[in-house]
Amino acid sequence: MRNDHLFVHAFPYPAASRTMNPTTPPTSDQHASNAAPECAAWSPDSWQTRTVAHAVEYPNDEALSAAMTDLRAFPPLVTSWEIERLRSHLVDAEAGKRFLLQGGDCAELLTECRPEPITNKLKILLQMSLVLVHGVKKPIIRVGRFAGQYAKPRSSPMEPGTLPSGEQAELPSYFGDAVNGAAFTPESRIPDPQRLVQAYQHSAMTLNFIRSLLDGGFADMHHPEYWDLSFFEHADLSPQRRDEYRRISQSLAEALEFMEAIGEARVDELTRVEFFTSHEGLNLHYEAAQTRLVPRRPHHYNLSTHLPWIGERTRALDGAHIEYFRGIANPVGVKVGPKADPDEVVELTRVLNPANEPGKLVLIARMGAANVAQSLPPIVEAVAAADRRCLWISDPMHGNGIVTQSGVKTRAFNSIASELTGAIDVFDALGTTRREGEEQPVAHLGGVHFELTGDDVTECTGGASGVTEEALGVRYDSLCDPRLNYQQSLELALILARRLSAH
Numbered sequence: 001m002r003n004d005h006l007f008v009h010a011f012p013y014p015a016a017s018r019t020m021n022p023t024t025p026p027t028s029d030q031h032a033s034n035a036a037p038e039c040a041a042w043s044p045d046s047w048q049t050r051t052v053a054h055a056v057e058y059p060n061d062e063a064l065s066a067a068m069t070d071l072r073a074f075p076p077l078v079t080s081w082e083i084e085r086l087r088s089h090l091v092d093a094e095a096g097k098r099f100l101l102q103g104g105d106c107a108e109l110l111t112e113c114r115p116e117p118i119t120n121k122l123k124i125l126l127q128m129s130l131v132l133v134h135g136v137k138k139p140i141i142r143v144g145r146f147a148g149q150y151a152k153p154r155s156s157p158m159e160p161g162t163l164p165s166g167e168q169a170e171l172p173s174y175f176g177d178a179v180n181g182a183a184f185t186p187e188s189r190i191p192d193p194q195r196l197v198q199a200y201q202h203s204a205m206t207l208n209f210i211r212s213l214l215d216g217g218f219a220d221m222h223h224p225e226y227w228d229l230s231f232f233e234h235a236d237l238s239p240q241r242r243d244e245y246r247r248i249s250q251s252l253a254e255a256l257e258f259m260e261a262i263g264e265a266r267v268d269e270l271t272r273v274e275f276f277t278s279h280e281g282l283n284l285h286y287e288a289a290q291t292r293l294v295p296r297r298p299h300h301y302n303l304s305t306h307l308p309w310i311g312e313r314t315r316a317l318d319g320a321h322i323e324y325f326r327g328i329a330n331p332v333g334v335k336v337g338p339k340a341d342p343d344e345v346v347e348l349t350r351v352l353n354p355a356n357e358p359g360k361l362v363l364i365a366r367m368g369a370a371n372v373a374q375s376l377p378p379i380v381e382a383v384a385a386a387d388r389r390c391l392w393i394s395d396p397m398h399g400n401g402i403v404t405q406s407g408v409k410t411r412a413f414n415s416i417a418s419e420l421t422g423a424i425d426v427f428d429a430l431g432t433t434r435r436e437g438e439e440q441p442v443a444h445l446g447g448v449h450f451e452l453t454g455d456d457v458t459e460c461t462g463g464a465s466g467v468t469e470e471a472l473g474v475r476y477d478s479l480c481d482p483r484l485n486y487q488q489s490l491e492l493a494l495i496l497a498r499r500l501s502a503h
Helices: 061-073 078-093 117-138 195-213 239-261 267-271 284-289 320-325 342-352 370-384 412-427 486-502
Strands: 099-104 142-147 158-162 168-174 276-280 290-293 301-303 307-310 333-338 360-363 392-393 401-403 409-412 432-433 438-441 444-450
Touching: 061 284, 078 099, 078 370, 078 392, 099 117, 099 392, 117 142, 117 195, 117 239, 117 486, 158 320, 195 284, 195 290, 195 409, 284 290, 284 320, 307 320, 307 360, 320 342, 333 342, 342 360, 342 370, 360 370, 370 412, 392 412, 412 444, 412 486, 444 486
Parallel strands: 099 142, 099 444, 142 276, 276 307, 307 333, 333 360, 360 392, 392 444
Antiparallel strands: 158 168, 290 301, 401 409, 432 438
């Protein structure tokens, strides 16, 4: 795979672990409101002059500086031409010619950088994309939440627990393997900047393995039957779902054979399977260290991933994350929740995509099943009325978290499916408008965003897997949020494909 010959944009990293510029404190009115500040000159470190939501407090300034020096010297994980290729696909998705499937772990673990977990995640995304190709009759953009999803925001900076000695205590929360350790000990919960280096190294190994699999024909669409997981035959998947998937696989394989038989020129493009990476750009130290200029391109790229996104908790217009993201050339995603103000979302689109370019911005709606019908339409309508370009996708996971009576975090499959179909209904109800001389949708749903795994875990209840609240403890592996298991993921893809196919 071709590499860019990079000119590393060197910029000083401050010793201070607080991500504020110690010599230029913000004025009081910078944080008095959520209005976007005037756009000043941007650099990969200009975010340090803004308030950082969910900032990591590193106790050792010299260790942080040393880790940043290492990260700035490492080769990029992705290339600018890969990023631009993804962006061209997103342009097509905005025009309704492609559909985005984004999914993977809630938070990757360093210990899970092994062939089996990586292969299983790849396989379930391939299977889901196969189902969606059949349902939506469009090429699928496959984006994995992997090779960088090592940091997670938490609702509280502290959490109670039991120490190894048996004593009750309150320690800093676990913010993902890129920040601190999951073990409930004071030593493990101290943020360690060397973990950022380890996250980079494990991301590089993950990407290398994925690229090797794809180059070796792992995802050859001529043989979709080979994408079955090892437990496909004995997993608790209903015979109806299993047969439905097999019919889809066989139908697509036969279609490809027919196209090749008649000499269809585009068959190579249609059968080529690409994967792109994504993660939440939470730790701005890590993101900025891999942000660089490349030859023959005038803009900075975040070369740690293809599609970084901003979370619901870190998208303040005057915050550090928006300041950083507004200057990179990557397409970027933004999570939008039910309490988002429509005018604020419009302003976000202006700050993050000032030239209103296609393929630049992905708005990820995460409303919750109970809110999607009421909260999503005014936001979509405001963005459409302002004529702001973006790709709308649905994240039916993050608005549907619940806690059982025994204190276990979970999500109900029926709520996830309900929000997903509800989002489709919202876009359908918006109707059409006349653009460029023809009737076009006011806006359309162009993709989905899931937290899932290819393993047979018991973290979300319901669905074909039949996981009950009592069964959540059988195999609850996630250290953060609950994920769909293999059966639930495939069932959701089948539901989505049928719904979109009918539309």
